[in-house]
Amino acid sequence: MSFYDVCIVGAGVVGMNIARELAKYELKVCVLERCDDVSCGCSKANSGIVHGGYSDEPGTLKAELCVKGNRMYRQLEEELHFGYRETGSMVLAFRDEDVEKLHKIEAKGQKNGVGGLSIIDGDRAREIEPYLSKDVKAALYCKNAGVTSPYEFVIALAENAVENGVELRLNSEVTAIEKTNDGFKVTAANAETVTARYVINSAGVYSDKVSAMLGIDDYKITPRRGQYVLLEKEQSYLAQSVIFQVPTELGKGILVTTTYHGNLLVGPNAEEIDDKEDVGTDAKTLEHIVQTARLSVPDFDMKKAITSFAGNRPISNCKDWVIEESRVPGFINLIGIDSPGLTSSPAIAVMVKGILVQAGLSLVNKANFNPLRKAIIRKKDAAFKGDINATDPNEHIICRCEQVTEAEIIDALHRGIAVKSIDAIKRRTRAGQGKCQGAFCGSRVRKLIADELNITQEEVTQRGPGSSILPERAKRGEFIKL
Structure with a gap:
């Protein structure tokens, strides 16, 4: 059983902003995520808008944190290069x-x-x-x-957090949380158990379920x-x-x-x-x-x-977001973080850090914290001479539509987050995001992942455990007539 200062439940944009914020300090932090990759919930499938902050009711957390979060994006982009x-x-x-x-x-x-x-x-x-x-x-x-590119933002946060000491545990759906004398015992579906002084519930649409594990069943997420x-x-x-x-x-x-x-x-x-x-x-x-x-x-x-x-x-049964230490000391609830949650997420992380300090967590700056993360996608200029038959990985095109190279995909596979699905590579490199939606590059990406990770192609899934290994095709016929 591993012990942590803070255990974060959920590796979406809120959870990973919190993880990266806490990585600046001498703390032992882990993130438990139910899926095989970060950003697999509402963080990957949204409009990608960094809102100005004019739509939310004055005086609400939404209004306050949206404006604050908006003002943080420029520096975050300079540091993390997510788009x-x-x-x-x-x-x-x-x-x-x-x-x-x-x-x-x-x-x-x-x-x-x-x-x-x-x-x-x-x-x-x-x-x-x-x-x-x-x-x-x-x-x-x-x-x-x-x-912004929302899933690339989460991936960038996760990579930087991991580089700075945060432990990310994928395929670890939380099934039980128990209050102990020293903090909490958190159990995952894969029989993994961790203990932590503080637990942060940033489980998105499942935040009501996670809260109820400690008897706090005040909330309903629709x-x-x-x-x-x-x-x-x-x-x-x-x-x-x-x-x-x-x-x-x-x-x-x-x-x-x-x-x-x-x-x-x-x-x-x-x-x-x-x-x-x-x-x-x-x-x-x-x-x-x-x-x-x-x-x-x-x-x-x-x-x-x-x-x-x-x-x-x-969407919760509350009028505003809930971001607070719950009635169980040390358990921090984040309930109903809908739009503008993406925009607000960096400011939410700062707020949660403050709540942890008020709850008794001591923060000591990490002298070797590195705020910088290099981009995976390399912008191609007119001098780029990519070819699907090139032998140089920097020029060997795997995805024609988005001009994704072998070198970019290999880079994405070695960033401290163990991924091996085609969709995980798509989110990181855009291979499969173009006109043909992976019809050309899907098999090529699968082979490259298998070769690089020394696994069989059958072990490379489309989108994680239980998904088909067959590449998806664009379903133009569903709405081509509109």
Whole structure:
């Protein structure tokens, strides 16, 4: 049985921000994750938006931490190189009553301390975004919003945390937590047991289940599924900023944006479901998303759609996020961290550190903490001479669509996190993210993983234990007609 100062349950964007923050100190920290990789829950399947902070009710944790988190991204990108850029965002008004709503949203933003806010008319909005609908009357413009690659952010945090001494234990679903005289005994499904002075519950859609393990059953998490459509990079000219419509009670609504890597993205809807593992998509919902997105940007070409996906947000029965030491001393609960959780996650980590100090944890700075992490993806310039038959790993192309080299994939396999699935490599290198969705490179990636790790190709799965070893294909037929 291993002993730790802090045990973190969940390796999503919140859990790994906390782990990396605590890695700055002389502490023994572990992270237990139920999946075979980090960022396999709602952290990987979301819009990737770094929100400005104008949508949340003033005085809430959401409002406070969104603004603080937004301001931390530039430095984090300089240190970790995961992919972030400031693009600005717009909230569009199509009717006079929508314009009134824009003024209310602007007032919220000003109370929350959001900078770079202004209401502009439709003509000015179309100067910034020429492909907006002619029906746009006005827009709330926020300079400080941006886009990031959410799963690459989590991977970067995890790699840096591990390099600085954090122990990451994958395939370790927590099944029981017991309070002891010295702290907690935490048991995982693989019969692994750890003890820790403090436990942090950052289990996302399962945070209510983890809390209940200590008799704290005050919370209920309802998954709110959001479906998306991803289009080819050649459609990215249609949107340079993040384009929202006036939000509804269920969320920020259908958006149109260019992802960090240059694909056009539309979605999500918001549907409350029962199954926390249900991340399926359906043609009827995708059609609704597409038609709603066309109100903002009419002319994207659905023949250029390459895939659809969905993610579940953890909606709790509380009005605001719960981030606190629970009534069980030393057990820190993070409940219902939905949007803007990605934006807020660095600030949440700082807040949790403060809660731990108040609970009695002593912090001593780690003299050799290294805040830097090198990027995996290498930007290719005009001089790059890649070829699928090259012998040099730096020029040997494995994925044609995204120009991913053998050297990048080998690098990704040796970053301190033991992964061996095709999807894990896709998240790290973008091999399989392009037009053909892995139809060309899937078998090549599998062989390279097997050869590099000295395992059989049958041991290389698509997305972890129990998944098919067959490469997935783009399912264009489901929504090509839209």
